[in-house]
Amino acid sequence: xxxxxxxxxxxxxxxxxxxxxxxxxLAGALVLAALISLSVGxxxxxxxxxxxxITGSGSDNEILVLFSFRLPRIVLSIMVGMGLSAAGCxxxxxxxxxxxxxxxxxINAGAGLTVVLYVLxxxxxxxxxxxxxxxxxxxxxxxxxxxxxxxxxxxxGVISPFSIIMxxxxxxxxLSALMTLLVVKLDDTQYAFVSSWQxxxxxxxxxxxxxxxxxxxxxxxxxIMSKVRVLDVLVLGKETATAxxxxxxxxxxxxxxxxxxxxxxxxxxxxxxxxxxxxxPHIARRLVGPRHHVMLPVCIMTGALLVLVSDTIARVIIQPxxxxxxxxxxxxxxxxxxxxxxxxxxxxxxx
Numbered sequence: 001x002x003x004x005x006x007x008x009x010x011x012x013x014x015x016x017x018x019x020x021x022x023x024x025x026l027a028g029a030l031v032l033a034a035l036i037s038l039s040v041g042x043x044x045x046x047x048x049x050x051x052x053x054i055t056g057s058g059s060d061n062e063i064l065v066l067f068s069f070r071l072p073r074i075v076l077s078i079m080v081g082m083g084l085s086a087a088g089c090x091x092x093x094x095x096x097x098x099x100x101x102x103x104x105x106x107i108n109a110g111a112g113l114t115v116v117l118y119v120l121x122x123x124x125x126x127x128x129x130x131x132x133x134x135x136x137x138x139x140x141x142x143x144x145x146x147x148x149x150x151x152x153x154x155x156x157g158v159i160s161p162f163s164i165i166m167x168x169x170x171x172x173x174x175l176s177a178l179m180t181l182l183v184v185k186l187d188d189t190q191y192a193f194v195s196s197w198q199x200x201x202x203x204x205x206x207x208x209x210x211x212x213x214x215x216x217x218x219x220x221x222x223x224i225m226s227k228v229r230v231l232d233v234l235v236l237g238k239e240t241a242t243a244x245x246x247x248x249x250x251x252x253x254x255x256x257x258x259x260x261x262x263x264x265x266x267x268x269x270x271x272x273x274x275x276x277x278x279x280x281p282h283i284a285r286r287l288v289g290p291r292h293h294v295m296l297p298v299c300i301m302t303g304a305l306l307v308l309v310s311d312t313i314a315r316v317i318i319q320p321x322x323x324x325x326x327x328x329x330x331x332x333x334x335x336x337x338x339x340x341x342x343x344x345x346x347x348x349x350x351x
Contacts, residue, residue, distance in 0.1 A: 019288050019298075026301040030078070033305060037074050037312040038066060042320050073205035076269055077311040077325070078304040079217050080202070081276060083266035085303020086224060088277020089284070089296055090259035093231045094252050095164050098282070099340060102141075102263035103274025105168030109175035110144025111137040111267040116179055116194050120186065130208045134216055134265040141264025145256065147171055200273035200326015202311055209269045216265040221300070224258050228292040231255070235290065273326040275333025276303050282340065306332070 039045045043065050045053070053062045084102065091100035102108050118136040122129055148171050152163040179198070183191060196203060230251050233241045241248050263277070284299035310328040317323060 015289075019294050022287050023294075023298060023301070026298065026305065030301060030305050030308070033308050033312065034074050034078070037077075037308060037315075038070050040312065040316050041065075041070060069205070072207050072210050073202055073311065074308065075210050076202050076205060076213070077308045079210070079213055080266045080270040080273065081280075081304035081307030082221065082300045083217055083262040083303075084270075084273060084276040084307070085280035085299050086221060086296065087259040087262040087266075088303075089281040089292075089299045090224060090231070090255050090262075091277065092281050093235060093292070094255045094259070096235075097165050099165060099278065099337070101274065101276075101278035102259065102267075103272060103277065104172065105165070106144050106148065106170075106172030106175055107141045107168075107260055107263050108267050108272045108274065109172045109179070110147075111141040111264040112197060112272050113175050113179050113182075114140030114143070115197065115268055116182055119193060120182070120190060131212045134212055134268045137268035138261055138264040141260045141267070142257075144171055144175060145260045196324055197271040199324040200271040200329065201324040202270055213265060213269055216261070220258055220262050220265075224255070224262075225296065227251075227255060227258075228296055231292040231296075232290075270307075271324065271326060273307065273329055275329050275337065276306055278340075279333055279336050280306060282336075 035047060035050060038050050039047060045062070045066075049058075049062070050066070052058060053066050058066065087107075088101050091102065091105065092098055114136045115133065118129075118133060148164060148167050151167045151171070176198075179194070183194060186194060193203070230246060233244055233246050234248070234251065234255075236244075238248060267273075280299045280303035281295070283302050284295045287302075288294045288298050307325065307329065310332065311325040314323040314325045314328045317328075
């Protein structure tokens with residue numbers, strides 16, 4: 001092995017160990033955040049109490065609080081964070097726009113509109129409603145994505161990063177306005193639900209919703225993990241991707257469908273939580289670089305941690321009441337968006 005080859009091999013080996021360390025640190029932080037979330041709330045528990053209850057030594061009331069109220073909400077928060085962050089990563093990779101996010105593009109609003117209509121006409125009290133609600137949300141998300149695509153479609157069929165963002169913002173505003181008009185048709189209970197949903201709330205916090213969301217999330221995440229090489233090639237540009245034999249339009253459409261499906265199904269149980277899909281990919285790139293085979297898992301774990309921590313803060317900051325999770329995420333995400341916009345403006349001014 002030549003001296004240069006040894007240097008390259010040593011670099012890649014060191015980088016691999018570093019990435020594994022980052023993944024292990026994120027996994028540890030996620031476990032710690034889950035334990036903290038289990039222990040805090042209106043009925044506070046110590047870590048020792050949590051372990052005791054988990055091992056089967058808790059009272060009936062402690063078991064009820066831990067397993068029926070807190071644990072399903074924690075699991076849902078993690079799953080929603082994973083889905084929204086993965087969707088944002090896909091959108092940024094496909095559109096080539098670092099500001100792409102399902103909330104900004106109107107996909108969340110499309111899913112939300114159908115969720116509101118579904119709840120208005122069918123409610124959420126039956127088991128059938130629990131398992132069909134993700135399908136309704138997916139239908140709305142796909143409808144919003146199709147509307148955006150039809151509005152920006154050109155004869156070449158090429159997706160312009162700028163046009164998709166601007167069109168998405170317009171569609172999001174229109175769908176949100178339409179959802180607001182529906183409010184006048186709601187009774188007090190339905191109005192409270194819609195208001196909570198619009199700002200992002202983990203409202204379906206029970207095991208039925210966990211079971212309804214889990215198959216969608218597992219299948220979609222497995223599929224997009226098999227597409228990491230395609231994402232890496234798409235980032236290189238149209239000419240390079242074509243030269244490497246990638247069918248750009250087909251792959252773009254497939255990846256956009258997966259992003260929309262992830263966002264739509266997650267939104268059905270979490271409400272319109274924005275900024276997760278914007279922040280998590282950026283944080284992941286800073287930690288491990290742009291290669292998607294590492295960046296995507298780190299992005300997913302980062303999104304899960306972000307939503308879980310935000311939901312925990314939302315639950316305890318104004319006890320005995322709670323804030324919607326989306327409010328806390330937005331408090332973190334809005335300054336981050338301003339930072340990204342400022343950084344991009346400075347970059348364009350230098351170039």
